[in-house]
Amino acid sequence: MDISKEDEQCLISIREALEVVRGKWAILVLTLLSLGPQRFNQMRRHLDNVSIKSLTDVLRHFEQHGVINRQVFPTSPVTVEYSLTDKGRAYIPVLREMRIWGETWGGTSEAR
Template sequence: MSANNYIPKEPTVIECNIEKTLDVIGGKWAFLVLRELFNGKKRFGELQRLIPAVSPRALTTTLRHLEEHGVLERQVFPTVPVTVEYSLTPKGEDLHRILKEMKLWAAKWS
């Protein structure tokens, strides 16, 4: 077999930057959580009230996902009961422009 006909046994993975971005913000609730956090820090209960359709489990999963990707940070205050606030990191703030452009695109073509 010549070098030109070589087929690798394992598929080659070509990472795309758009794919990476969508992996972070492409979750069902991520856009809505980000939208609320663009307006400042929020507690879990506030986010639940602002996004009434999201279940507590889905909200928890979304917050953990965004935190794992460095988009938001979770700050715990030693109160009784414990107070937790979520805010965007600089990486998360950087998404604001992208989401604004997506909103403009949707308004133009919807």
């Protein structure tokens, strides 16, 4: 079976999107940030099993890809807050669809 140019472009685009949201914690971090700006320790509390290194890696990766803003406030101690950029907010409809899918077909759903 041959793949059309359009299908091939679809696969390339999906691969590129997955490169940005790769990793175990990425989707959950995006979900938290879709609710509003968060501080590092706030996110750690909501993501019970995430290590400091894993969360730091995800946040740096998202910052490098322009998905989140990192804002430093000159308080004592320094306060750092993370929020979604326009690029990050553009992912919110995908998160909503994932929620719907999870509610419908997830492990605790009776709709199977």
